[in-house]
Amino acid sequence: MKKVDVLIVGAGAAGLMAAIWAGRTNPKRQIVVLDGAKKIGRKILIAGGGRCNVTHYEVTEKAYAGASRNAIKKVLRQFDAAQTADFFKQLGVKLKREETGKLFPVTDQAKTVLDALVREVTKTATILPDHRVESVQDLGMHFEVVGNFGKIQAQKVVLATGGKSIPKTGSDGQGYQIAQSLGHSLTNRIFPALVPLTVPRNHWIRDMKGVTLPVTLELWQPTGKRLESFTNSMLCTHFGLSGPAVLDMSRYYLDAVGIEPDVRLTVNWVPDWQYDDFIQHLKSERQQTPLQLLRSLLPERLVKAILEQALGSDNEGRAATLPVNQLSKDERRKLAQMVTRFQVPVAGDRGFDFAEVTAGGIPLKELRLSSMSSRICPNLHFCGEILNVDGQIGGFNFQWAWSSGYLAGISV
Ligand SMILES: Cc1cc2nc3c(=O)[nH]c(=O)nc-3n(C[C@H](O)[C@H](O)[C@H](O)COP(=O)(O)OP(=O)(O)OC[C@H]3O[C@@H](n4cnc5c(N)ncnc54)[C@H](O)[C@@H]3O)c2cc1C
Structure with a gap:
């Protein structure tokens, strides 16, 4: 049976990072990275629309959810965004900052990032694609790792198998079962995050497909307490809603609705106006x-749909001729409601096939965060999306992979 010192399962962003730092920390050991996919790094290649948003200029724990922010911060500060930019610079990948604060390779090509990582890994470790791990057994003195390649004996194992998003890239949740077999637990729920939301089949929103505009999305408890809010671009599609505001909101909505089905998601189509301001404007405006x-304020197709919903389809003439200050109180209220607090009738989400990340996973409290090592199974480490941490759009998910991968790598 083949024997190795360090076996890393998963050659995604986190696994490659762990391999690099394991090699840099102690190049004398035999380090092997196994990946079930025939071609590694597919998620890096599709990230950021093929440009790979490597990190964000300003990374804070506030951009993350899942585990406690304090725990997330402990990991992020050990290898922050500035260190990430330096690290990639050393690998020959210069990053540029865009207006939004996102950092991309100056080449605008994700391949630059993947190639540089693979080049660096292979200085001190071996990457074996098409090596899918089925089980990892802790035999006390070592681990026995079994898969389509037979068996490998390893002194130390890093689980970097990712979550369940886009399973065709190779990340299908198998790592969770392996972790559980080694004594770890999973969060109660594992669900898609950064995922588009669907609306019922015949809903008018579907007819708005192609409309993109800045909005504020707000999530409300039935008591009226606001739970979350995002202002960013939203895209109407043939199935419902997508775009950055919706993707960022999706994990909070799906999390909340799983606990309290009566939570409400509302859209303010004109983020510069609040309900009360809009009502005041309707009362005072004589000319329009x-x-x-x-x-x-809004694209033509949306204007027609909103007026129809607020004033009824019979009132097209009134909407075109009557000054807004002559609308009835009820009409003003309905119009302001539609424009600033439209309740989205969410039917569901597009699922893991379309989700950029996974919410939930291995709880951070089961790890020592300074080394990403298991508190339950000695010589086992974790990094990346397999853990109960998910970030917003903007490079935060890769930053989690780099920070946690670095810690697992230097410690393993
Ligand atoms: C379309 C899309 C765009 C994205 N864009 C961005 C972006 O621009 N910026 C950003 O920060 N984040 C982005 N993300 C999120 C980011 O890609 C992930 O959070 C990150 O890649 C997670 O890294 P990871 O190494 O933990 O997991 P993964 O990248 O999922 O890697 C896990 C690896 O483990 C392998 N594996 C799984 N199970 C086994 C097994 N049993 N045996 C062997 N190998 C196994 C898989 O084949 C895979 O290669 C995007 C995600 C998607 C889907």
Whole structure:
């Protein structure tokens, strides 16, 4: 049976990072990275629309959910965004900062990132694609790792198998079962995050497909308490809603609705106006009709749909001729509601096939965060998305992979 010192399961962002730092820390050991996929790094290649948003200029624990922010911060500060940029620079990948604060390779090509990582890993470790791990057994003195390649004996194992998002890239949740077989638990729920949301089949939103605009999305408890809010671009599609605001909100909505089915998700189509301001404007504006007013704020197709919903389809003439200050109180209220607090009738989400990340996973409290080592199984380490941490759009998920991968690598 083949014997190795360090076996890393998963050659995604976190596993490659762990391999590099394991090799840099002690190059004398035999380090092997196994990946079930025939071609490694597919998620890196598709990330950021093929440009790979490597990290964010300003990474804080506030951009993450899942584990406690304090625990997440402990990991992030050990290898922060500035260190990430330096690390990639050393590998020959210069990063540029975009207006949004996102950092991309100057080449605008994710392949630059993957190639540099693989080049660096192979200085001190071996990467074996098409090596899918089925089980890892702790035999006390060592681990026995079994898969489509037979058996490998390893002194130390790093589980970097990712979550369940886009399973065709190779990350299908197998790592969770392996972790559980070694004594770890999973969060109660594992669900898609950064995922588009669907609306019922015949809903008018589906007819708005192609409309993109900045909005504020807000998540409300039935008591009226606001739980979360995101202002960013939203895209209407043939199935429902997507775009950064929706993706960022999705994990909070799906988390909350799993506990309290009556939570509400609302859209403010005009983020610069609040409900009360809008009502005041409707009361005072003599010159404009509802049609003119909305046309100055929103795309034409959306204006028609909103007026129809708020004033009824029979009132098209009134919307085009009546000054807004002559609308009835009820009409003003309905219009302001539709424009600033439209309740999205969420039917569901697009699932793991379309989710950028996974919410839930191995709880951080089962690890020593200074080394990402298991408190339950000696010589076992974790890094990346397999853990109960998910970040917002903007490079935060890769940053989690780099930070946790670094710690697992130097410690293993
Ligand atoms: C479309 C898309 C775009 C994204 N864009 C960005 C972005 O621009 N910026 C950002 O920060 N984040 C982005 N993300 C999220 C980011 O890609 C992930 O959070 C990150 O890649 C997770 O890294 P990981 O190494 O933990 O897991 P993964 O990248 O999922 O890697 C896990 C690896 O383990 C392997 N594996 C799984 N099970 C086994 C097994 N049993 N045996 C052997 N190997 C196994 C898999 O084949 C895979 O290669 C995006 C995600 C998607 C899907």
